[in-house]
Amino acid sequence: MPVNTPRRTVFSTSTVLFLAVGVLILAAPSSAAKPVNFGKGDDANQQGGSDSTGIYAAAKIQYSGSVAKGGNTGNVTSVDVNWTPPPCWYAPYLGAKDFKAKMSKSIEDSLNTPGMGGTAGSAIGDVQRHYEDDYGWTDTPGYKDYNVDKDGDGMFWAGVENPNEPDFLKRNSCSDLPFWVENGEAPPPQYEEAISPEILAALAYQHMQLPDTKVTLAPAANTKVNLPTWAWLNKTVFDEVQATAALNAPGFNIQATTTAKPVSLKLEPGTEDAETYPASGECVINADGSIGKPYAQGKASQTPPCGIKYLRSSGGGTYNLRATITWDIAWTGTGGAGGDLPDGTFGGQQAITVQEIQAVNR
Known part of the structure; x- marks a missing residue:
């Protein structure tokens, strides 16, 4: 496997990810590719459905109990001004086959978009090799053909925005490339923002209606x-x-x-x-x-x-x-x-x- 390259000195992982999925368009070309929905900004009160194989198209947080429903209630306010709910997190996104269909199409559209040559095109090419040719990206191992031979054995995880976070930069700070997690296994330790009971508790706090x-x-x-x-x-x-x-x-x-x-x-x-x-x-x-x-x-x-x-x-x-x-x-x-x-x-x-x-x- 090729040695990881310090690409972050030229483009941050978040910038490369945005380029790959078409949500950041350099020079704003009129024929820009349609952005891929990574679950960011969706209605987080609903859980994603599953396809005919039973693999979830998107796993989303489901709230119950005292949740905003109108009436004479309101959200609780923390007395600790330094405490805030998580602005984003990493969560299960797609199975291998579904991820390949969505990601490969996005990469292809981005590479064919005018103005995506030079360094930007090279960065997108690296993302393509990362998922297709087992090319290591920073501290993340690469994948062979999007791990389709493991379809059903795990899921790709991706960053999810907290739609209630007002700060755009914080909301988009979970911007590492989607990574693979085997069923029943914990996410790699470097992903501190991976969804956990503690993060869910903070989100339940944020949605609690008193x-x-x-x-x-x-x-x-x-x-x-x-x-x-x-x-x-x-x-x-x-x-x-x-x-x-x-x-x-x-x-x-x-x-x-x-x-x-x-x-x-x-x-x-x-x-x-x-x-x-x-x-x-x-x-x-x-x-x-x-x-x-x-x-x-x-x-x-x-x-x-x-x-x-x-x-x-x-x-x-x-x-x-x-x-x-x-x-x-x-x-x-x-x-x-x-x-x-x-x-x-x-x-x-x-x-x-x-x-x-x-x-x-x-």
């Missing part, structure tokens, strides 16, 4: 200056939430379930002219799963365990009370894997009218 946080207040939407307003949430209003992400392909089936448990409620009055109970504004969860205590007759002179006191009238408008739940989040996955993820938050706003107490002079 219930809107609307606290019960007494007085309700209208209160008075210097009058303590009680706030509480019953256990039945919110409970732990789970979301599962799974990937199934021939010889490769993994999943992870992310669980969020509510731990505290934070009240933000919407004005500096207010006091919170407790002073931090953080109302902890009670032993029975509730937060705060409901107001009852005769408690008007008592200090609420969770609540607000407004010190100034809202005039002709309202204050926007924001109630945010903090959720403790952990995950479990295939093979007994598991661990903690950053706490998450999700909240909502309520309009509060605060009136002056009218005194009568006699």
Whole structure:
């Protein structure tokens, strides 16, 4: 097998890959080849189908549990600003015969595209030799005739974009050439972004939908200056939430379930002219799963365990009370894997009218 060549000094692997599949066109020729779909940017909520041989045309992540479906819910936000879900990953893509049909056609179209001569054409030729003639590419062994003699024994894996990643460069950073993985075997260790239970857990975290946080207040939407307003949430209003992400392909089936448990409620009055109970504004969860205590007759002179006191009238408008739940989040996955993820938050706003107490002079 020929010695690997340090092509990355001229073209990065990602650039060569883009050239090979026609998604990056030098000089923008009008007769550019149609890009090959590598699964990037697809609807990741759906799992790919299979052909008559049972080989998956594309293995995609399937989400279940608390996943975006509209209504009064929203995505959890990590309290750790340095933590983000994976922008991309490597996952099973095509069986050997299907990959050969798609990749060889793309390479042929690219080589026949005007403007693809010189270094670019040479790079595409190297990709062709990599899959047809067992030509080693950087640290990746080559393949003889696209491994068609092993069809059904494994799959080619390729980079998949996270469609929810806003940064284009990060989204396209899983750009190594598609590589072969035998059924039941782990991907080569150099592919750190290969799909794993931990990556699935992070994606389940990203797709998790938490219930809107609307606290019960007494007085309700209208209160008075210097009058303590009680706030509480019953256990039945919110409970732990789970979301599962799974990937199934021939010889490769993994999943992870992310669980969020509510731990505290934070009240933000919407004005500096207010006091919170407790002073931090953080109302902890009670032993029975509730937060705060409901107001009852005769408690008007008592200090609420969770609540607000407004010190100034809202005039002709309202204050926007924001109630945010903090959720403790952990995950479990295939093979007994598991661990903690950053706490998450999700909240909502309520309009509060605060009136002056009218005194009568006699």
